[in-house]
Amino acid sequence: xxRKVFCxxxxxxxxxxxxxxxxxxxxxDKLYKKVIKRYKKYTVHDESNSYKKGDKVFIQxxxxxxxxxxxxxxxxx
Numbered sequence: 001x002x003r004k005v006f007c008x009x010x011x012x013x014x015x016x017x018x019x020x021x022x023x024x025x026x027x028x029d030k031l032y033k034k035v036i037k038r039y040k041k042y043t044v045h046d047e048s049n050s051y052k053k054g055d056k057v058f059i060q061x062x063x064x065x066x067x068x069x070x071x072x073x074x075x076x077x
Contacts, residue, residue, distance in 0.1 A: 003061040010055045019046045044071045
């Protein structure tokens with residue numbers, strides 16, 4: 001089964017080897033036909049501490065690294 005890959009923006013990069021990434025999901029409501037934007041924040045593992053706030057990154061599903069980290073950074077856009 002393929003792993004999920006999302007594109008998002010780093011919103012917090014203060015912790016050691018951890019960054020928070022905000023991912024935007026845009027979809028159209030089936031009933032009201034209205035376009036809805038929904039943001040979700042993911043806690044992502046950053047081994048080298050190289051990402052800063054505002055960086056656009058791709059994140060990928062990974063086996064659990066800690067209680068909250070289940071994603072890793074794949075590449076910078």
